[in-house]
Amino acid sequence: MATGLQSHWHNFIDGAWCDAADGRTIAVTDPATGETIAHVPRGGKADIDRAVAAARRAFNDRLMVSMTPAKRGELMFEIARVLGTMADEVAVAEMRDNGKTLAAGYKEVELTQRYLTYYGGLADKLEGRQIPLGDGIIDYTVHMPYGVSAQIVPWNGPLPVGARSIACALITGNTVVLKSPEDSPLSLFILARAMEKAGVPKGAVNIVCGYGLEAGAPLVAHPDIDHIVFTGSVETGKSVLRAAAERVIPAVMELGGKSAAVVYADADLDRTAKNVARGIFHHAGQICSAASRLLVHHSVHDALVSRIKAEAETRTVGPGVEGATMGPVISEKQLSRIEALCAAGVSEGATLVTGGKRLERDGFFLPPTIFAGVSPAMRIANEEFFGPVLVVIPFATPEEAVAIANGTDYGLAAGVFTRDLHLAHWTADRLVAGQVYVNDWWVGGVETPFGGAKRSGYGREKGQEALLGYVQTKNIGIRL
Ligand code: NAD
Numbered sequence: 001m002a003t004g005l006q007s008h009w010h011n012f013i014d015g016a017w018c019d020a021a022d023g024r025t026i027a028v029t030d031p032a033t034g035e036t037i038a039h040v041p042r043g044g045k046a047d048i049d050r051a052v053a054a055a056r057r058a059f060n061d062r063l064m065v066s067m068t069p070a071k072r073g074e075l076m077f078e079i080a081r082v083l084g085t086m087a088d089e090v091a092v093a094e095m096r097d098n099g100k101t102l103a104a105g106y107k108e109v110e111l112t113q114r115y116l117t118y119y120g121g122l123a124d125k126l127e128g129r130q131i132p133l134g135d136g137i138i139d140y141t142v143h144m145p146y147g148v149s150a151q152i153v154p155w156n157g158p159l160p161v162g163a164r165s166i167a168c169a170l171i172t173g174n175t176v177v178l179k180s181p182e183d184s185p186l187s188l189f190i191l192a193r194a195m196e197k198a199g200v201p202k203g204a205v206n207i208v209c210g211y212g213l214e215a216g217a218p219l220v221a222h223p224d225i226d227h228i229v230f231t232g233s234v235e236t237g238k239s240v241l242r243a244a245a246e247r248v249i250p251a252v253m254e255l256g257g258k259s260a261a262v263v264y265a266d267a268d269l270d271r272t273a274k275n276v277a278r279g280i281f282h283h284a285g286q287i288c289s290a291a292s293r294l295l296v297h298h299s300v301h302d303a304l305v306s307r308i309k310a311e312a313e314t315r316t317v318g319p320g321v322e323g324a325t326m327g328p329v330i331s332e333k334q335l336s337r338i339e340a341l342c343a344a345g346v347s348e349g350a351t352l353v354t355g356g357k358r359l360e361r362d363g364f365f366l367p368p369t370i371f372a373g374v375s376p377a378m379r380i381a382n383e384e385f386f387g388p389v390l391v392v393i394p395f396a397t398p399e400e401a402v403a404i405a406n407g408t409d410y411g412l413a414a415g416v417f418t419r420d421l422h423l424a425h426w427t428a429d430r431l432v433a434g435q436v437y438v439n440d441w442w443v444g445g446v447e448t449p450f451g452g453a454k455r456s457g458y459g460r461e462k463g464q465e466a467l468l469g470y471v472q473t474k475n476i477g478i479r480l
Pocket of ligand 1: 152153154155156157179180181182210211212213215216217220231232233234236237239240253254255256257287288289384386412451452
């Protein structure tokens with residue numbers, strides 16, 4: 001089917017566009033149809049080696065460091081501007097390789113521009129300290145870039161997730177090799193084109209597509225990288241960390257979640273239902289910080305579940321090109337995994353309120369799915385679906401709610417819904433999560449730090465905090 005997109009894409013290494021060294025390609029599938037829509041390079045070790053060598057050269061030649069911080073900031077503004085001229089192409093790419101709606105594709109462009117301009121604005125504001133040591137000594141700290149930053153991005157939001165890490169790396173003087181996700185690689189290639197047009201120095205950013213084991217693993221194990229930013233699953237994150245430990249290099253880890261929305265009896269149920277439905281069904285639940293567990297006071301359990309079910313039924317599930325409001329999950333593999341976990345929920349005794357079975361049509365569609373009567377020990381209460389599946393667990397007291405919310409391995413996000421400010425704060429204070437949303441899921445923006453606790457990872461992306469993950473402090477003491 002014609003997509004209006006180019007059919008053959010290239011890696012971006014050392015400022016040039018190239019096929020994989022061995023010429024192999026990956027067929028990119030439209031998850032809404034199952035059809036092949038493009039071919040991208042199946043990068044491997046040889047491509048990673050070239051990309052790391054280019055980034056190393058760019059770093060050693062001080063291409064970013066020698067640019068004034070203000071100029072680095074202007075470069076981010078220019079990338080954002082150029083990307084804006086490519087918005088139509090990006091939105092279609094996000095719809096076709098990622099299963100987003102067209103509107104969501106445009107939103108990804110806006111969000112990416114916000115990251116670029118936000119970090120562009122911070123480029124000349126990362127200041128060190130002067131430390132008083134008395135007469136005859138001047139002592140001060142500077143933020144030193146690590147060097148070559150190796151970045152690995154998942155398929156669910158490659159453009160903004162990739163762009164925010166690239167922006168943080170560049171404005172702090174690092175150079176980058178980014179391994180783009182094999183399932184949805186197109187939008188990051190378009191970003192590379194925007195960076196090329198905006199004048200990013202040759203070799204400062206290199207984008208290589210390939211499979212995790214063939215391209216991702218050689219990248220994180222490469223002897224000439226200095227820093228890792230990994231966004232993906234906990235299991236892959238552990239192997240990335242083993243590679244980082246081998247060479248004692250730092251890593252920012254943005255991993256999975258099983259985030260709980262805690263709803264007290266006094267919450268505004270209509271608003272909460274809309275909120276939780278958005279929190280779990282947006283992008284078919286393929287968001288790390290999705291509201292995937294609903295912990296609800298037993299007295300309002302039935303009233304809230306029926307409202308969320310009604311909300312679920314307002315979603316039209318289908319391809320973005322048909323104007324559907326909820327798209328597919330990314331792949332057959334992912335859909336089968338989610339269905340198997342749903343089947344485990346049924347056999348463990350949870351009540352399937354709606355959904356749970358794929359749509360009988362081409363593509364990888366699961367309708368919004370809700371399980372009620374879930375107990376905290378069940379698999380579906382602990383494992384990440386990364387799909388449009390909500391599990392509902394009743395509770396009786398705030399202490400019980402907090403214990404259940406904190407009872408998984410994850411600690412990415414959490415939410416509290418109540419009209420009682422004291423209770424909201426009491427709960428937020430006790431939730432072990434990198435971010436807590438009160439009375440609205442996803443309160444925050446590019447300005448607010450984002451990251452995980454426990455197995456959801458460490459380090460922060462977004463906000464000013466993120467920059468501290470891309471630099472190390474150097475103290476300079478001068479005896480006069
Ligand atoms: P994944 O871990 O399977 O893959 C993530 C990336 O790692 C991909 O680019 C993949 O090619 C690469 N990879 C796979 N094996 C590798 C290896 N051995 N060495 C190096 N790289 C390797 O995750 P996924 O299924 O693509 O993404 C979904 C997961 O990502 C979910 O768990 C989700 O919660 C998480 N996620 C987290 C955040 C966050 O900010 N915390 C954001 C988005 C997604």
